[in-house]
Amino acid sequence: MSDEKNRPVKAYKNLDFLNGPDARIIRMMCEFLEPQSRFRDENIRRTIVFFGSARIRSKEESLATVESINRELLTQGDGESELQQQLKVAEHQLLMSNYYEEAVETARLLTEWSLTLPLEDQWVICSGGGPGIMEAANRGAICAGGRSIGMNISLPHEQFPNPYISPELNFEFHYFFMRKLWFVDLAQALVIFPGGFGTLDELLEVLTLVQTGKIRKKIPIVIYGTDYWREIINFEAMVKWGTISASDLDLLHFVDTPQETVEYLKQQIQHINS
Numbered sequence: 079m080s081d082e083k084n085r086p087v088k089a090y091k092n093l094d095f096l097n098g099p100d101a102r103i104i105r106m107m108c109e110f111l112e113p114q115s116r117f118r119d120e121n122i123r124r125t126i127v128f129f130g131s132a133r134i135r136s137k138e139e140s141l142a143t144v145e146s147i148n149r150e151l152l153t154q155g156d157g158e159s160e161l162q163q164q165l166k167v168a169e170h171q172l173l174m175s176n177y178y179e180e181a182v183e184t185a186r187l188l189t190e191w192s193l194t195l196p197l198e199d200q201w202v203i204c205s206g207g208g209p210g211i212m213e214a215a216n217r218g219a220i221c222a223g224g225r226s227i228g229m230n231i232s233l234p235h236e237q238f239p240n241p242y243i244s245p246e247l248n249f250e251f252h253y254f255f256m257r258k259l260w261f262v263d264l265a266q267a268l269v270i271f272p273g274g275f276g277t278l279d280e281l282l283e284v285l286t287l288v289q290t291g292k293i294r295k296k297i298p299i300v301i302y303g304t305d306y307w308r309e310i311i312n313f314e315a316m317v318k319w320g321t322i323s324a325s326d327l328d329l330l331h332f333v334d335t336p337q338e339t340v341e342y343l344k345q346q347i348q349h350i351n352s
Contacts, residue, residue: 109256113249117264120246124201125227125264126188126343128181129280130211130271130302132237133171137179140172174272177303178214181271184302184336185218185226191340193224199351201266202227206257207249208237211271216242229257258283266350267298267343272306288329289322298346300339304332 095101135143147165154161185203192200203219205212207228219226220242228243230250239248251257262284270281281301287293301307313330316322333339 106253106256109251109253110259113260116246116249121197122202122227122247122264123198124266125204126201126267126269127204127261127265128185128211128215128269128271129206129273129277130177130181130214131273131277132206132208132210132212133274134174134178134210134214134272135171136214137172137175140168140175143168144172177271178211180302180336181211181214181269182218182221184269184339185215186222187218187336187340188343189219189222189224191344193222202247204229204261204265206230206276207239207243209240211273213240213242215269216240220244229260231257262287262293262297265297266347267300269300269302269339270307271302272310278310285326285329289326296346296350298343299330300342301330301332302334302339304334307332 089095096104144165147161147168151161151165188201189203192202202225203215204227205215207216207230212228216226216228217240225244225247226242227247228239228249230237230239230248231254232250232252239250249260251260258280261280268281268284270277281299284293284297284299288297288299313322313327317324317327331342333342
């Protein structure tokens with residue numbers, strides 16, 4: 079009689095192998111197939127994707143930080159240069175918090191509109207799953223009574239999922255490229271709020287794919303925050319220097335309010351779907 083304890087481990091149960099370098103392609107395929115399966119089971123056909131900084135906090139949180147530093151200054155006096163510097167940073171974060179609140183409102187309005195459409199035409203708000211603008215987008219969708227998707231990424235400094243992601247649509251990726259694939263594959267539109275290197279990476283990669291025809295579907299790209307983005311990237315200078323065509327500027331549409339965003343996307347999406 080054979081001893082069950084002596085049976086070798088099947089390859090697909092061998093965690094040392096599955097987590098090793100030889101199984102990297104398997105792990106990549108898992109990050110494609112598992113989300114595909116879950117999206118199908120949850121009937122997710124379309125998304126509107128929000129990109130933006132993880133460092134932009136809500137007005138409530140930002141104001142609390144300013145008030146806390148001011149209280150500390152009152153007790154320690156005005157000579158605390160380090161506290162004064164912290165106050166300047168906190169006051170700037172309070173100013174930037176307007177973008178958080180506007181991202182919440184934009185996602186809320188888009189979700190409310192989506193819920194009035196036939197089921198096959200509806201979309202779900204999607205973000206990178208972390209804090210900041212990502213949290214704001216998920217929050218706005220939930221406030222409107224919809225669901226929201228969070229596509230998080232494992233980083234050396236852990237980025238934890240925000241609390242406004244629908245549990246059944248909460249994802250954790252290891253590979254940036256596979257996460258980007260899922261950002262774009264179901265996207266009916268992109269809304270790009272102010273952000274740093276990560277946001278720039280996402281924006282410019284999508285622009286490259288659209289410009290070169292690798293993304294064949296029509297996908298509106300909304301740039302939220304004209305003053306910020308005009309200072310960060312001078313697209314007109316690229317036309318002037320001949321590195322892009324003037325027509326490439328048509329790939330972008332700049333907006334500054336939630337209402338402006340929604341009205342533009344209504345026109346674009348209705349035209350695409352007509």
